Amino acid sequence: MKQRKRFITIFLCLMIFIASVPSYVFGLEDDGSIDLYEVFSSKADRMKTEVGSRIFKWSMHLPDDAIVYKSDRANYFDMYTESYQSNVSLEVMKNEQKYTLEDILYSRQMNTRDFHYYWYYSQKEFTFDIQQDERGEKYIRIVKMDPFYDYYLIDDAAEEFSSYIENRIYIKNDYIYNLEVTMEGRYYRENPEMFNKLTSSFVLSYDENSPYIKELSDSVSEPRAYDNTSYGWRITVNPYWKEEGISNARVQHFTAVYSDEEIYGTDEDILEEELDFNNHLPFREGITVSLVSSALPTETAEGWAKEEIQDLQQNYNDKVYEILQAEKVQLGDAEGYRVKIKYTTIPKNPYVVDTLYVIGRGYKYRLVANISDKKYNEPRTREAFETMLKSFRLTNQRSSYLGKILDPTSLIDWTEPKEIKTKRYNYKADLTKIWHTHDNFYSGGYGYYDYYDNYYYYPSMGNQESVSAYQTGNNMALMMMAGFDTRSFDDIIKDYVNMILERDEVRIGLADLQVSSATIGPVSIYRIITEYDLDAMNQFALTDETKSYDYTSLTNQYTYMVKLGNDLYTQTVTIPLANTTDYTKRSMEGVWKNTSILGTNYSSRIGSWNRHHNSEFLN
Amino acid sequence: MKKFIVFLMIFVLILIQPLAGFAESPSVATETSNEASIEVLSNDLEGLIKNIIKEMLQMEKEDGQITKVIDEINQSVVAIIGNNKTYRQQDHVYTKMPSNLQHGSGVIISSDGKIITNNHVVKDMEEIYVVMYDGKAYQAQLLYRDEEIDLALIKINRSNVKPVKLEAPDNVKVGNTVIAIGTPLYFGYRNSASRGIISGLNRPVDETYTYLQTDASVNPGNSGGPLVNMDGKLVGINTLGYVYYSGMNFAIPVENVSYFLDHYHQFGRIRRCYTGIQFEENWAAMLGIPTNQGLRVVTLRQDAVVASSQVQEGDMLEAIDGIKTSSIAAYNEALKQYLPGNQVTLTFSRNNKPFDINVTLKDRP
Numbered sequence: 001m002k003q004r005k006r007f008i009t010i011f012l013c014l015m016i017f018i019a020s021v022p023s024y025v026f027g028l029e030d031d032g033s034i035d036l037y038e039v040f041s042s043k044a045d046r047m048k049t050e051v052g053s054r055i056f057k058w059s060m061h062l063p064d065d066a067i068v069y070k071s072d073r074a075n076y077f078d079m080y081t082e083s084y085q086s087n088v089s090l091e092v093m094k095n096e097q098k099y100t101l102e103d104i105l106y107s108r109q110m111n112t113r114d115f116h117y118y119w120y121y122s123q124k125e126f127t128f129d130i131q132q133d134e135r136g137e138k139y140i141r142i143v144k145m146d147p148f149y150d151y152y153l154i155d156d157a158a159e160e161f162s163s164y165i166e167n168r169i170y171i172k173n174d175y176i177y178n179l180e181v182t183m184e185g186r187y188y189r190e191n192p193e194m195f196n197k198l199t200s201s202f203v204l205s206y207d208e209n210s211p212y213i214k215e216l217s218d219s220v221s222e223p224r225a226y227d228n229t230s231y232g233w234r235i236t237v238n239p240y241w242k243e244e245g246i247s248n249a250r251v252q253h254f255t256a257v258y259s260d261e262e263i264y265g266t267d268e269d270i271l272e273e274e275l276d277f278n279n280h281l282p283f284r285e286g287i288t289v290s291l292v293s294s295a296l297p298t299e300t301a302e303g304w305a306k307e308e309i310q311d312l313q314q315n316y317n318d319k320v321y322e323i324l325q326a327e328k329v330q331l332g333d334a335e336g337y338r339v340k341i342k343y344t345t346i347p348k349n350p351y352v353v354d355t356l357y358v359i360g361r362g363y364k365y366r367l368v369a370n371i372s373d374k375k376y377n378e379p380r381t382r383e384a385f386e387t388m389l390k391s392f393r394l395t396n397q398r399s400s401y402l403g404k405i406l407d408p409t410s411l412i413d414w415t416e417p418k419e420i421k422t423k424r425y426n427y428k429a430d431l432t433k434i435w436h437t438h439d440n441f442y443s444g445g446y447g448y449y450d451y452y453d454n455y456y457y458y459p460s461m462g463n464q465e466s467v468s469a470y471q472t473g474n475n476m477a478l479m480m481m482a483g484f485d486t487r488s489f490d491d492i493i494k495d496y497v498n499m500i501l502e503r504d505e506v507r508i509g510l511a512d513l514q515v516s517s518a519t520i521g522p523v524s525i526y527r528i529i530t531e532y533d534l535d536a537m538n539q540f541a542l543t544d545e546t547k548s549y550d551y552t553s554l555t556n557q558y559t560y561m562v563k564l565g566n567d568l569y570t571q572t573v574t575i576p577l578a579n580t581t582d583y584t585k586r587s588m589e590g591v592w593k594n595t596s597i598l599g600t601n602y603s604s605r606i607g608s609w610n611r612h613h614n615s616e617f618l619n
Numbered sequence: 620m621k622k623f624i625v626f627l628m629i630f631v632l633i634l635i636q637p638l639a640g641f642a643e644s645p646s647v648a649t650e651t652s653n654e655a656s657i658e659v660l661s662n663d664l665e666g667l668i669k670n671i672i673k674e675m676l677q678m679e680k681e682d683g684q685i686t687k688v689i690d691e692i693n694q695s696v697v698a699i700i701g702n703n704k705t706y707r708q709q710d711h712v713y714t715k716m717p718s719n720l721q722h723g724s725g726v727i728i729s730s731d732g733k734i735i736t737n738n739h740v741v742k743d744m745e746e747i748y749v750v751m752y753d754g755k756a757y758q759a760q761l762l763y764r765d766e767e768i769d770l771a772l773i774k775i776n777r778s779n780v781k782p783v784k785l786e787a788p789d790n791v792k793v794g795n796t797v798i799a800i801g802t803p804l805y806f807g808y809r810n811s812a813s814r815g816i817i818s819g820l821n822r823p824v825d826e827t828y829t830y831l832q833t834d835a836s837v838n839p840g841n842s843g844g845p846l847v848n849m850d851g852k853l854v855g856i857n858t859l860g861y862v863y864y865s866g867m868n869f870a871i872p873v874e875n876v877s878y879f880l881d882h883y884h885q886f887g888r889i890r891r892c893y894t895g896i897q898f899e900e901n902w903a904a905m906l907g908i909p910t911n912q913g914l915r916v917v918t919l920r921q922d923a924v925v926a927s928s929q930v931q932e933g934d935m936l937e938a939i940d941g942i943k944t945s946s947i948a949a950y951n952e953a954l955k956q957y958l959p960g961n962q963v964t965l966t967f968s969r970n971n972k973p974f975d976i977n978v979t980l981k982d983r984p
Binding site: 033036066069219 | 715720746750753758775
């Protein structure tokens with residue numbers, strides 16, 4: 001009991017003491033000696049006196065008042081410092097052509113000659129030399145002045161006011177470095193040592209252990225949580241990856257800032273291949289997270305994913321994709337479904353699309369990772385994608401304005417009739433709403449199909465009129481055209497078929513051309529089918545290094561031509577080779593079956609097609 | 620220089636005095652008309668010079684007065700600075716200088732270190748720092764701020780500071796010479812003073828309250844600083860201005876400053892009156908065109924002080940206790956005179972027929 005009392009007494013004394021501290025402290029007057037430099041200086045950056053890039057391996061002096069602008073990749077750096085009345089810029093570029101300093105000097109000097117030398121654009125060079133810096137690095141030294149003042153001032157006055165500019169061009173680490181320091185003219189003449197301080201501080205190395213260097217990419221050098229607080233999700237962003245565009249977007253894209261080669265250094269050959277490959281990317285490499293729509297209570301991620309797989313199977317030729325993975329995954333408290341598909345629509349550059357379907361908190365989220373198969377097979381890159389995908393979580397922090405986002409696809413009856421017709425000619429096809437027409441609502445949509453020409457010009461025809469439609473998801477396109485054409489129908493067909501026969505792929509048998517005709521009374525109808533042989537194309541592309549095809553843009557064509565009087569009616573359905581399936585071909589056939597010209601449906605009246613030999617049409 | 624000119628004028632005046640003396644003793648009759656002309660001329664000249672001297676002395680007196688006012692008020696004017704916590708750091712820009720610093724001005728209103736400033740100066744500051752005229756810096760504590768009236772009260776831990784005196788609202792007249800002091804544009808320009816006049820009163824700048832208009836230069840950074848008259852008394856808090864026009868600046872009038880402070884001291888916050896009636900403004904009010912049109916009732920909130928059987932959509936609120944309400948700012952200004960619980964008469968009209976409803980004002984949620 002005694003002990004308890006003692007404890008309570010001590011406790012109360014302690015409480016009274018603690019409670020009296022703030023009032024005592026508050027009672028003390030501040031002396032007004034706060035140093036606001038200390039208050040507002042970043043603790044982390046306080047000691048930084050140099051700036052540099054670990055990726056591009058350089059560093060230089062960082063004045064305390066410097067304001068630095070850098071590009072996303074920090075391969076372009078610009079710094080202004082009032083203390084030095086100077087501007088420093090540095091451009092780092094890959095030395096792909098293996099230039100030497102002499103090559104660059106030659107190129108620079110040649111650019112200043114004769115008619116290339118416009119006073120307005122060029123600076124006045126006074127020195128063009130190759131020198132060595134204090135560390136023994138060779139560089140091109142260019143000393144020049146701004147010619148602007150010479151327009152207004154006479155010689156000495158112009159030189160007095162003109163900025164003093166020095167370029168130092170180095171070649172090292174397989175990069176070309178172009179450092180340019182511009183100092184206000186009068187300040188330079190009075191303080192040349194300040195100029196030297198800046199230029200001589202530039203070194204072509206990066207000291208990983210120095211605590212004094214501000215690394216230009218350090219904001220992205222560590223894994224970090226990215227929270228989308230408008231749409232309620234979180235992801236861990238990999239080192240040297242970053243989000244693009246504005247934050248908290250409904251569709252947020254993340255991409256690697258540097259290639260593995262830049263970060264880790266790899267074989268030059270791989271880089272070159274990557275560059276080449278990048279030129280043919282059908283997508284932007286990276287991860288895209290989007291809130292698709294609200295979810296119905298009955299919807300599951302698995303059900304949603306399976307619908308998409310079914311859609312893929314209907315609309316993609318099974319020879320251009322392989323489903324690598326389709327399984328349930330748990331992402332925190334949300335259930336997801338992961339579908340990993342390898343596409344070979346570009347046989348030389350297969351790529352993997354790894355999609356996470358997630359339903360939670362009443363919404364449907366989709367994460368799509370696009371990666372080349374080559375990179376997917378590199379453990380480090382694959383791991384980076386895996387880490388980000390697996391880190392995805394739904395959060396409860398989202399905008400209070402986020403309401404219901406209807407999925408419009410489920411609201412529309414795609415089997416409802418839709419008429420596609422030309423305005424002047426009585427030429428129409430009775431289709432369904434699955435065929436979209438080009439108008440303001442659909443142009444610039446979600447990139448399902450980017451065929452925007454509403455008017456197809458065919459040089460041999462006058463008074464032309466055309467109408468087009470397309471399907472999303474498979475890029476099937478329909479073009480119906482009518483016009484005035486006085487050539488004989490035989491000549492028209494011959495010209496048209498010849499044009500196709502001249503294609504090299506047709507000529508060497510990679511694509512098959514079938515010309516058939518039918519006659520209904522006095523009316524002749526031609527059907528011209530051009531179909532690529534996918535296996536043969538694959539074989540051809542894989543055995544010849546120089547040949548590359550993209551099966552999403554290479555199209556099979558199904559054309560019907562009818563001539564009535566002097567008017568020619570043409571209907572062409574194109575299906576990308578990658579999307580040519582039984583399903584899409586049935587859809588294509590449905591178009592002709594439901595087409596009428598001047599009120600007559602010729603399709604239903606055709607008994608049989610008469611197949612022509614292609615040699616009949618050769619010139 | 621001015622002194623030199625004054626002495627010069629006095630010297631000239633002494634020189635021309637004999638002219639008048641000479642004119643007073645004519646000796647030849649034929650010279651009378653000429654002499655008269657000379658006399659008129661010398662009288663005019665003397666009067667003119669006297670006026671010039673008088674005006675110059677007056678100007679010098681005013682200059683001295685302005686210097687004195689600025690000197691006195693400067694000790695009450697502070698600069699306020701802090702990091703704005705709402706700015707997103709831009710990855711493509713790096714500087715050791717904090718890129719989200721923002722600053723404004725303030726004025727001391729009590730000797731124990733209470734400072735009034737604009738709400739928009741401090742509302743997003745992570746921590747508030749105050750720099751006094753003598754260059755001393757203090758961390759300030761936010762006591763209270765109100766978004767609508769755009770005022771905030773902060774406090775530093777320093778006593779025996781010199782507060783500004785508040786002018787009585789009735790003494791604030793259009794044409795009064797006023798001085799704005801603050802920290803325009805750059806923190807190094809602390810305690811910059813500019814002179815102007817009160818150009819207008821009761822200006823409906825926004826829908827909330829009316830402002831005092833002045834042509835004294837007010838720039839970004841002046842916000843929260845004092846506008847004082849030639850007695851060195853506060854007539855307004857410099858708050859906003861048109862950027863691409865000249866001499867169109869606005870200050871929160873001293874009566875609204877008093878209203879803010881009185882409510883804070885009495886209730887710890889502004890207790891605003893509430894009717895629960897939603898209005899739309901007519902276009903004339905939006906354009907500042909004088910009109911007798913009232914405020915059109917749009918809807919009644921559930922907790923409105925009137926029932927839907929009394930007031931309908933489309934009715935016009937004409938006045939509160941006889942004070943016309945032709946704009947929402949005028950409506951707010953009228954309500955400012957009351958406290959929740961007070962009874963007022965709302966005058967409405969329907970189909971041009973007026974009717975009164977007595978209501979008890981509520982506390983705004």
